[in-house]
Amino acid sequence: EIVLTQSPVTLSVSPGERATLSCRASQSVSDNFSWYQQKPGQAPRLLVFGASTRATGVPVRFSGSGSGTEFTLTISNLQSEDSALYYCQQHTNWPPSWTFGQGTKVEIK
């Protein structure tokens, strides 16, 4: 079973600064890799798929990168509305399964 480890657990960033979130896989994964944002009391929202493609309607300040075992979500020019939990996710084709990281909480200073 592939394990995804996100770091840091909590990230405190000032408005306008950059936040860098990491996700490490226990073994090499395909680029079937996604990032989600979850705000309190809301369902998760897809931000990035294919490791680096922004989903429809996602602001350009969100960018994904990485391959193999190391993936990164970067939030540039952090806004107050970006305060949320962020989860990484990988997909295995067969048998089909999805795995989530444990999440990184982004706080605004």
Place this chain on the structure above:
Amino acid sequence: EVLLVQSGAELKKPGESLRLSCRGSGYTFTSHWINWVRQLPGKGLEWMGRIDPRDSYTNYAPSFQGHVVFSVDKSISTAYLQWSSLQASDTAIYYCARRGEPCGGQTCYYTFDYWGQGTVVTVSS
């Protein structure tokens, strides 16, 4: 507009049965798998498994195999998550999520592109 609408919050006692629903609209229901995701209180997301609405074929994550059952009713574009005997440890928020296949460049990827609003399940004596 694609929507997944889930049934309302539930308060149940240990040992009781429960069925949650997730109704899809705004797309061809049988064209996309429905996944179920659990979120324990204050915790992260766990994939429970999936069902293919075309043929009701299912895959369950090992942690949930034998404890829950997925089903669908294609005629009303609705997927279900069912327990026959709830435990206190089933207290959580349950989300349904559509497996979409958005494309980036010339490659398409499987991901969870639309989510239901979640159903809060509380199991307490």
